[in-house]
Amino acid sequence: MTIRFGLTTRILAIGGSMLLACWIMLIAFYYWSSDLTRTAANPRPEQLAGIADLLDADGRERDIILRALQSATLEVRIVQSLPPLNAGADAGSRPAFAPYRDLLGDRLLAIRAAPRPDGALGQRLFPRVAEVIEFWIRLRGGETLLVEARTPFIVTLSGLPAGLGAGLLGTLFACAAFVLLHREIRPLTRLAAAVDRIDPAGDPIHLPAIRSSTPEIGALIRAFDRLQTRLQTMMRSRFAMIGGIQHDVRSFATRLRLRVEHLPDARERERAAQDIATMIELLDNALLTARAGVGVLDEELLDLALLVQTEVTDLKAAGSPVQLESAPAGAEAWVIGDRLALRRVLGNVIDNAVKFGERARVTLSSDGKQISIHVDDDGPGFLPEHRDILLEPFVRAEPSRARATGGAGLGLAVARGLVEAHGGGITLGANGTVGGRVTLTLPVFEPAPPGDDL
Helix, strand or coil: CCCCCCHHHHHHHHHHHHHHHHHHHHHHHHHHHCCCCCHHHCCCHHHHHHHHHHHHHCCCCHHHHHHHHCCCCEEEEEECCCCCHHHCEECCCCHHHHHHHHHHHHHEEEEEEEECCCCCHHHHHCCCCCEEEEEEEECCCCCEEEEEECCCCCECCCCCECCHHHHHHHHHHHHHHHHHHHHHHHHHHHHHHHHHCCCCCCCCCCCCCCCCCCHHHHHHHHHHHHHHHHHHHHHHHHHHHHHHHHHHHHHHHHHHHHHHCCCCCHHHHHHHHHHHHHHHHHHHHHHHHHHHHCCCCCEEEEEHHHHHHHHHHHHHHCCCCEEEEECCCHHHHEEEEEHHHHHHHHHHHHHHHHHHHCCEEEEEEECCCEEEEEEEECCCCCCHHHCCHHHCCCCCCCCCCCHHHCCCCCHHHHHHHHHHHCCCEEEEEECCCCCEEEEEEEECCCCCCCCCCC
């Protein structure tokens, strides 16, 4: 059974490792700032000269003086002879000992670096730390003064500086902490990228399933997966509900229209029939927008120029003052879209132009990447402060767009929803002379290069 630590435990482990690394760095800074180097452990040349003079001057109290000079880093004793050179390495030629040679002169017999007796491993890894410096000085009586200077660094039995193991271990922990931190953050980054792609109206997004993640991250991934399923189920249920409502209301509207035909007053009969037609159109717009919202449009390859021409011809035949001024031909007018939805968009926009601007002029243009449909009218136009809000449902800009013209204020909102579902956009502006302009943009169909499907 694999033991998995929680996110809290892992964060505590990472934080503890980083604190340990900081502690080791502080200790290293203390050693460095305190100048506790190998050279600092050696007595100064003046001290050596003073010790030699003191022992030469008062031979009766040499034992007391020698005991007083002993310390953890300094050992002073008198020997009878200088041992052979192979007993220690000659260090007198080192530049750091030049002041000793200059001050002591011929009295300085030798300076040797001898290994510490408490470990050979430290001598191999840190030779300057694990060595003892010996100063051999001739006294006037013929004896030899030996002064041994030991490093102030505390070493272990293996001869390594104390704290080195903790420092190495802390460094390893810090490196492991950074690796673990990156490993723990990476699933969250992948999860965020996947969640950004979730579309309640589209297909389910596969969320990353990371076995090595913490239980909390795994629970978060599963929660987002359940949320995605609930959102998509809710959207499809809403679409089904709207479709059912539309079907039932259309049935009642048809029966109501048959009853309206028997009204004796022709004016009331016409007004009632118009209200019923508006209600059915409102339901059709709502259903079509709901279909676009859940991504269930019936897409096909369409010649948009031909579609616009057909719509304009039908509207002109119905008595609407609309005119098609120009349209691109060829491959630049092909788009992928829902025929019914695009005809509804054109119908709503042109109907608004005729209703509020007396007539509509339709112009098509293409730059090879997208095709634009401009619908101009001769009405009061769109005020700059109203252009964005007019694309919202049930919004009118009074008094220019008066309620006397009828409608529910959904034409442009429905058009925007359907166009955006096709990957396009809609903007309101001015046509340059008088009146307003509604511009619809749709991406032009680009066939895949040969060989891409292999």
